[in-house]
Amino acid sequence: METIKVNFENRIDMEWIEQGAEIIKRGGVVAFPTETVYGLGADALNQDAVKKIFEAKGRPQDNPLIIHVADADLSAFAQEIPGKAQELMDKFWPGPLTLILKKTDLIPMETSAGLDTVGIRMPSNETAMLLIRASGCPIAAPSANISGKPSPTNFRRCVEDLDGRVDMIIGDGSSIVGLESTIVDYSVHPPRLLRPGYITYDDLLTVDHEIVYDEAMTRADEKEIPKAPGMKYRHYAPKAPLTIITGNEGKVEKRILALAENYQNQGKVVGVLAPKEREKMYNKENIRFISLGSEKNSSEIARNLFEGLRTFDDLNVDVILAEGFSEKGVGVAIMNRLKKASGFNIIEV
Known part of the structure; x- marks a missing residue:
């Protein structure tokens, strides 16, 4: 066609x-x-x-x-x-x-x-x-x-x-x-x-x-017909497996850097998704860092989320590590999409 x-x-x-x-x-x-x-x-x-x-x-x-x-x-x-x-x-x-x-x-x-x-x-x-x-x-x-x-x-x-x-x-x-x-x-x-x-x-x-x-x-189970899109099947997912790390900000940063180093030692290309406030922390030569915008502006993060995930496909990363976001206001929707993109693969620290 x-x-x-x-x-x-x-x-x-x-x-x-x-x-x-x-x-x-x-x-x-x-x-x-x-x-x-x-x-x-x-x-x-x-x-x-x-x-x-x-x-x-x-x-x-x-x-x-x-x-x-x-x-x-x-x-x-x-x-x-x-x-x-x-x-x-x-x-x-x-x-x-x-x-x-x-x-x-x-x-x-x-x-x-x-x-x-x-x-x-x-x-x-x-x-x-x-x-x-x-x-x-x-x-x-x-x-x-x-x-x-x-x-x-x-x-x-x-x-x-x-x-x-x-x-x-x-x-x-x-x-x-x-x-x-x-x-x-x-x-x-x-x-x-x-x-x-x-x-x-x-x-x-x-x-x-x-x-x-x-x-x-x-969410709908396997035998149930979902009443709305996005309830049943894996949604919003980039090619690489995605893990969300949530909890205390300092602990989240340390865990992401430790996980990134471990994956890199296995020869894998690592992507990190986080607010721009963490750019200095993650924007290293061996990490593909994508900022979604300021953590103070949830609308900006929402607007950039899907394009950010798709950009990781362009970068051919092997794994993606994402900071969790505050589940207040629009943050509830942001985390809803991230959780489904990760297959609910979440690490709490």
Whole structure:
């Protein structure tokens, strides 16, 4: 397949948006930017088009898709919208929030992975909204990468993964959030936070104090169909095995340097992921150090996380050692992604 590739550097070109929309209307697949990460989109109401998403990504068929809409009227897609869910929509849409609701029969089972629920969100990215409106349908869109790899937050990474696999790739710069959307399940009572994100648990509680969060509930076992993406399979993972080291800052630094030396003695190339405050500590000739930004700015760290993990692939490291981050605010989402990228391989010191 020859992939059409277009990157809006200075302004959005509606001719390319219309071409992308025509591809989606014909049942094709288009990668496009959102404020969270880049998405891989197809007509959410066309079961054959949705199957192409799974094929392009190598995504398991029991991993449900989120549908992206440009209109807050969800009556065609959701059986009902609880009052507090509507309040969250009013406050945070358009933006990085997905709500899981009981679906109508209009949503194919291929989109919902056989579940009677569907995740819905309205992105704030202008290119995404224009594409959805021009397509005239909700767009089902997981992250635009090969399944399991760190999600792409720029045009180049989409091309790396999907060139020749999809009909079109549209870019418009780097994602401003850098983490997938927060997901709240309103098909159950009390509602549950299934995936933390840029909109934090505390943000959600300002609207609905009944929302519950239990980290164990963000994972599904092997026999269970996950209600949201990222719950069951190894996600966000670079090629090299990743270990997280958490605890007292001084002890964390010493343990990382000791582990790095041990791996180097085995002839392995070591990567270290940490805040920029530790650059002098880790930026040594025999360590591939990547800074995610200041530990005082969790939004910066979130925005750079996936690109940092993918850069380790570029550097061909054999192992990655990552400092843990404070699990407050957006830090909960950062650690959620890091833990899943590591396969929950965590050392506490």
